[in-house]
Amino acid sequence: MDFYTPIVIYWVVLGLRYRDFSLPTAANPRIVTGGLCGESKSSILDMAGPTATRWIAPYTTLTTGQNDNSRALEAMSHKGLSLPIVVKPDVGCNGTGVKLARTENELYAALAAFPRTTPLVLQRLIPYQHEAGIFYIRHPDQACGSISSLTYKDIPTLTGNGHNTVLELLKQDPRTQLLLPLYTPRLEHRLNEVLPQGETLDLVFTGNHCKGAVFRNGANDITPALTAQIDAIMKDIPDFHFGRIDVKFESAEALRRGEKFEIIEINGVGSEAIHIWDKRTTLKEAYATQFFHYGETFRIGAKKRAAGWKPCGLWYGVRLWRRQKRLLASYPMND
Template sequence: MPGGRDKGEPVSFFEFWPGWLFYTPIVAYWIALGIRYRDFGMPTAANPKITTGGLCCESKSAILDMAGPVARQAIAPYIVLDTDTDDLARAEAALDAAGISLPVVVKPDIGCNGTGVKLTPTRESLADALASFPRGVRLVIQRLIPWEHEAGLFYIRHADEAQGRITSVTYKDIPCLTGDGRSTVDDLLAADPRTRLVPHIYRPRLAGRLDEVLAAGEQLPLVFTGNHCKGSVFRNGAADITPELTAAVDRIMRDIPEFHFGRVDLKFRSVEALRQGKDFEIIEINGVGSEATHIWDAGTTLREAYAAQFHHYGEAFRIGAENRRRGWKSTRLFYGIRLWREQRRLMRSYPLND
């Protein structure tokens, strides 16, 4: 495992609360800030060149397409494909033209929380993944980054600041079951200190393997996507924020026009290299709809989690207000609600993620 803080308990007591329960105080805080700033959509101006600032219904590829030459070097290569007919042939032709070979990751261009993300190591799995999406949906197909470790880095830069800062680092571990030659996958899920507490997260993805007996020492990764709500284990890596890492990330993010607030998801070779600002590749860049995910470390207290949330959303409102004074506009409330509903509709149509 990469660096980070050790956990005493497998989950925190609030880690898997229903969303409405955990986020109610945050929504109340957002409303209070909206009243104060006289604009409930003020954070959408924090990244004014991104749809809703990245709050909802933003295009992943459109954000990556904004990258200049410096940022582009740090982003894993990708293509965009609209599902229609002859998807596999068109995808293969586009991948070949871009110099991208299998394995690749297929994901919806509009979505969140890893919904619909598919790992496709073979031509057959690529065909299956493309066919599993509705027609007329835009997909991003990205080269699989070979490094094992994944992290989310939260970046903030006010327009008048010479350099941005990293306010959160979260390491994302993929939980695995280890076979003993006797127990079924279902037995192993029930015995693991963490998975037995949240079996509903893992069982649907393993529905066809629950009765399988793993060989002694055989490992079964339980999820591919690095998303907490899909089953990845998040750990606080704040101790690994260094001036070198901050400078490297800042160079990249300043090469994306008017990007001021959001999370960079990446894979990296080692913690030592990451601390030096080296050997990492960006998977995607998220705007104001993202959060500082270190709060889902099992060692984080509820007070610490809310303090982090309030701080980051407070910053989003401040940056939005600064950008409004610079001439940018926020997203109109009812238009934003319409886009949020559209994103929800799209996400209901996506297949189960890997």
């Protein structure tokens, strides 16, 4: 049985109970489908007020077409952005298609890798090394929200010994040898390279578990200071009640204080509390977490519906999901 089968069944049960299978899309009613699927990442960031904006890594947008290279540089200059830059689809998920461009040639190659008329986000590379997913929930009748999950995203690395090639090191590690089909295409130009003693090599750039990142439950680092800071930020995005904020941060100590982090993107009701992918999480705990969070989307959606907001409708959501699926298939391999 697929992991998500019980969750789909639970969604159907809740849809019958609340008389609308698309009710969760009303939880964040100003976002297309509430952020379930097909939403524009930049449109969510665009809604941020002055408090939230100063925590978001600067970005600009570009739709691929003609003269992409010059238009990208002009758009970046207009927003005060410079290389290195992160290039990513404006509609997407799971880190698909995310590229890191450190030079103009890499930027041009990244732009050319996407089909024409693809909306992209060009975002400043955040200087912090660490990444986390912070799940935020606030009911419409609550003055303050809460953090229901904090997950650290560790980028797997190889450490050179001066003797073995990158491919040999991948095969020697118990974990990476199981994920060779995931790592080797991204490292094809370096597989025969011998890393010097002590030199490290990041295996992926994107902090996503299905792209090879390792997730760790950071619930013990959820503090009143961090909660208050995230709450202030998210209340500055109109009618946002449920979703995950992906951030990069300087250190766990600073994050606990609610300091020295920047927001990469904000995800809506389609996002997960990703600590469920920590290897220490039991299957029972993972399902309990999923059921709680999806239950919250229906409960919040019901309150927003009572306040006059309308869900997107089942078939509209299905249509956008199919469109997103087609887009994902057209994107290049992520870095």
